[in-house]
Amino acid sequence: MAHAPKEQQPGVVGWLDYRLPIFGTLKGALVDYPVPKNLNYFWNFGSIAGVCLVIQILTGILLAMHYNPSVAGAFNSVEHIMRNVNYGWLLRYMHAVGASMFFIVVYIHMFRGLYYGSYKAPREVLWWLGVLILVLMMATAFMGYVLPWGQMSFWGATVITNLFSAFPLVGDPIVTWLWGGFAVDNPTLNRFFVLHYLLPFLIVGVVFLHLIALHAHGSNNPLGIDAKAPKDKIPFHPYYTVKDFFGFGLFFLVFAAFIFFAPNYLGHPDNYIEANPLVTPAHIVPEWYFLPFYAILRAFVFDIPFWALAALPFAYAGYLAQKINKAREFTLENLFGAMQWGRAKEAAGRVQSLLASLGAGGFLVLLGLIGFVIEAKLAGVLAMFGAIVVLLFLPWLDTSPVRSASFRPLYRWFFWLFALNAVALGFLGSMPAEGIYVVFALICTGIYFAFFLVVMPLLSRYEKPLQLPESISAAVLAH
Amino acid sequence: MSHDSSSPDSERRDFIILTAQAMGALGAAAVIWPFVNSMNPSADVLALSSTEVDISPIAPGQEIKVMWRGKPVFIRHRTPEDIAAAEAVSLTELRDPQTDAERVKKGKEQWLVMVGVCTHLGCIPLGNLAGDYRGWFCPCHGSHYDTAGRIRKGPAPTNLVVPPFEFLSDTKVKIG
Secondary structure, eight states: OOOOOSSOOSHHHHHHHHHSTHHHHHHHHHTSOEEETTOOGGGGHHHHHHHHHHHHHHHHHHHHTTOOOSTTTHHHHHHHHHHTSTTHHHHHHHHHHHHHHHHHHHHHHHHHHHHHTTTSTTOHHHHHHHHHHHHHHHHHHHHHHHTTOBHHHHHHHHHHHHGGGGSTTTHHHHHHHHHTSSSSOHHHHHHHHHHHHHHHHHHHHHHHHHHHHHHHHOOOOTTOOOOOSGGGEEEHHHHHHHHHHHHHHHHHHHHHHHHHHOTTTTSOGGGGSBOOTTOOOSSOOOOGGGHHHHHHHHHOOSOEEHHHHTHHHHHHHHHHHHHHHHHHHHHHHTTTOTTHHHHHHHHHHHHHHHHHHHHHHHHHHHHHHTTOEEOHHHHHHHHHHHHHHHHHTHHHHOOOSOOOGGGOHHHHHHHHHHHHHHHHHHHHHHSOSSTHHHHHHHHHHHHHHHIIIIIHHHHHHHOOOOOOOSOHHHHHHHO | OOOOTTSHHHHHHHHHHHHHHHHHHHHHHHHHHHHHHTTSOOHHHHHTSOEEEEOTTOOTTOEEEEEETTEEEEEEEOOHHHHHHHHHSOGGGOSSOOOGGGGSOTTOTTEEEEEOSOTTTSOOOEEEEETTTTEEEETTTTEEEOTTSOEEESSOOSOOOOOOEEESSSSEEEEO
16 A cells, blocks of 8 residues: 655655655545446445544544443433533434444445445455444444433343343353443443444544455446456546545435434434333334344244254255265266376365264254254344354355346346345334244344355356446446 | 646636535534534533622631632632732832722722632642732742732732622622
8 A cells, every 4th residue: 555655756745755655645545546437326335434434433522522421420411412512412413313324324335245246356355344344333333322321222231232141151251241240330331431432443443454455456346347458447536536525415415304304213212211220111122223133133032953953064065965976077087187186185075074064964963852952042142143244254155256236137136135125124123022023033034044045155056147248448338 | 637728618617616615615614613612611511600609707817719610719808908018019010010909899999809820820829828928829830929919929920810700799799
């Protein structure tokens, strides 16, 4: 990234840049940086997410100057901000609405990546860093929601920290450690405040890594093909600066509409009641951006016997058996080929793996038969965390060489099914956990995981992609 | 980006860029002001900006300290000797020339009300006839104030500040 110029340029900027190559680096990243010339408006959301992060940090620092992180003072200090602090209402509403805006922007950014295959080689690490940012955002948002110390704050904190109690043996000590006591109380609030202040700066650090990884190979584009010639790209400034600014303008309109006309629309009235450790609200739900994951958490109302888990090693064994079968045909044809020994060794390794996975599957069946189960509580927690962890494996679950869904006739439909399913999960997460809602939550959870674990690998293998254009320029000029 | 100033479009483009930049600057200023202003005293702090004190228990020669806006205020019940000493000083001797009458309310010359913060660097001067002029003495850097709270010696630039105050009655004073 930062390379000092070989010779000192004239002027103060040149003098400084020779010693600290800051201007040259900024110019390289924000002015000269070549970008595919066919990006659509979905590529605006990365820079908008950056704006959201800056807004959250600025308003957050100013709010922290008036906030009192103690059980006795937290709730009142938030009301103090609303009533007494100059423009305190504006800062708080910007921060609260800003959190929601940040999530919607990041979710659209991620769906963009999912549709156009932006996670595929050579951008796997870029995608990972994005998932890491999402996880840090979720932790930050969760702890931030605890700070006003309303009823939703308190019971949200209680429920989410209790997730960790699902793990056998270590669960309860972990929860006590998280709380710093035997319930969510003053030590919990205090550490949540400290971490809520700390994590955004870690996010800033990961964002920089995200940008370094982005600039290594440049932005993906709606065609999903690599830029081949210089004419496939245009400089970031003025073409994408002006487009990004236009996007900021539209974003600020939506943002302002919420701040000034519906600041509490995305929140819950119960959080304007001070935390009471003796009474749980009748219907507690997290903020909207956690609802799909909340639905997954609640989908498991039954214990899972261990033998059901054996499906995974058995499926892997089947996959290996198929590979071994293919490899044998190959070696028979080229019996004296130079590669034969290498392939034979590989095949022997595959046979070992096959036996090992069959053994593991059999062991799980046995454990299941003598009554070992994953309790419903743990299953829900694992599924919820798994729903995010699975994203990390995306580049290897989807092995189709075609990135953009525009050229994947089947994947496109499954993508929209997945998006619809995510919205459905969000709706189910907001409903009470009873009756038909639980059944649908389980079905939608199944679809969520099937999309990644079944549909993606199978489509990669059997889908026939459309003809890709020759180059970005050729496709653009054809319009 | 070629910038051809002779092209008929360039004037239009300059206009668009300038208006866009002006709007951007206006927007930024409109956001920055609430951010900056949020650090100014809040409504509850401003609501505490006056305080009422009952001065009936203070005997001549006695002095009390009260809190006003987070700072001490000295209220001294001066003796006739104190007043005479203050009035006797010629203005030419003073660094920050002020007559005694300018620092008290007419008819209530015995009551001296001052913010008890040294005008040098903010320490609280010692009272009870301390210092060379039988007024106040700041131990931090050695400023001496006389019986009217005027600077006489040492590094402080100005007299102790007299806050806005009024007598609500003979025994009640409102500061601020």
